[in-house]
Amino acid sequence: MTDIPPRPRLRLFVEVPLSAGVAVALEREQTHYLSSVMRAEPGETVLLFNGTDGEWLARIDRLGRSGGILIPEQMVRPQSAEPEPRFDPWLLAAPLKRDRTDLVAEKVAELGATLFWPVFTRRTVAHRVNGDRLRARMIEAAEQCERLTLPLLNEAAPLERILAGWPEGRTLLFLDETGGGEPLAGLAAGWVEGPVALLIGPEGGFAPEERALLVSRLFVRPVGLGPRILRAETATIAALALWQALAGDGARPPRG
Template sequence: MAEHPPFPSPKTRLYVDSPLAEGQAVGLDHERAHFLRHVLRLDKGDVVAVFNGRDGEWLAAIDGFGKGWCSLTVSAQRRPQQGEPDLWLLFAPIKRGRIDFIAEKASELGASRIWPVFTRRTDPNRVNTDRLRANAIEAAEQCERLTVPELSEPVPLDKALAGWPEERTLYLCAEAGHVRPIAEAMRARPRGPAAFLVGPEGGFQQSELDEICKLPFVVPVGLGPRILRADTAVVAALACWQALSGDWTAEDGDTRPPFRSPAV
């Protein structure tokens, strides 16, 4: 039997919204075309990897460039689509730069949904979701994940909680009060859909915190003896979840498989 030649190494990796299949043509916009041609100095025939969050990852060859465009032809599948952890992140928006960091690191750490929520102490009160999504896409391209997290439109926290699916545990990252260490709390819960809520700089109002803790799907957790900045708390919480319940779990040493959403 003849051996198939090895896949060529792609020059870069791009998220696209187009369907992906062998022979499929994919057009890139001005920004992506500029990046390939003028930043990476690629040319016709060079191979890139593309993914869309639905069809796995594919190799695609550059057909050519024009004024503000680039065309690709999809050739071979590099990886099939797989299920990923079903993990949401709700967080109170913080200042620009640090909020971009949250979107980037949440994408790298496998969050499936990123959802800014306005609490009573949230400052600022506006969120540039287009910029956050761009940061999440860039992080997904670089970290080799096969999806890009959903970026939900910001809403007041009470509105987000009003329609909450009760099968999804919401771990509330609280700085004080009756909280359990995060590892202890997570080991005590059955695996399933999960989310984290990280509050604003300065913390939640006490009355707001009391209301949240009364909800049956909320589990208050602590992230250690030190007071963490909001962006640090996001990274710490997501990393703990991945290590204990997500796709960092060593399946051969744990009889409970990592909880994953099904592949699209």
């Protein structure tokens, strides 16, 4: 009989291997989060994951100013519980104003994309992207939504450069707010074979020359999400959720 304790209230991503009895030293910020924010104490049980070794129950061994030590005790979910998604979606999006780019990064992790790639376009208002902050936000979202993996974060690049180096075999679906695209639902339900990336433009949409460049490529297809003009972050969530529900892992239950 396996004896599984009640589900811990805390779940952390760590960047070290996980195996039974091998101590994990927390980073400074995680130590602060556990002790000062969450008021955890030595002896409390925490869930740990690192993207490759599954999910572990770990006990807090030490927690103080000098740092924190956790001891993994029991694997509770193998890495195989999160299979490679069949069409692992990538998400490309033009950076928005600061808070809303953070929100997009969070939703990319929460909705199971495997890669987030910020794209500079003509009408992109933001000209820089803080990768460290986006990554922190994705880790936090992965911790809370019970993912076993993190999305990769590609360095922000201009649209032209991304298209020039596009990987073979991956279809790029761009949200075309001019109404020229096919409904995304149909594509997700089986009209597109193989891996995809979803591309969402900035608030002002794509410039005409960008749209022309996009549709000139054989791997690109314009898609639509219905008659209302969605804000960029809404379109991101809607497109990813739809893709997961129809072509991804949407039929699986939580903690499956």
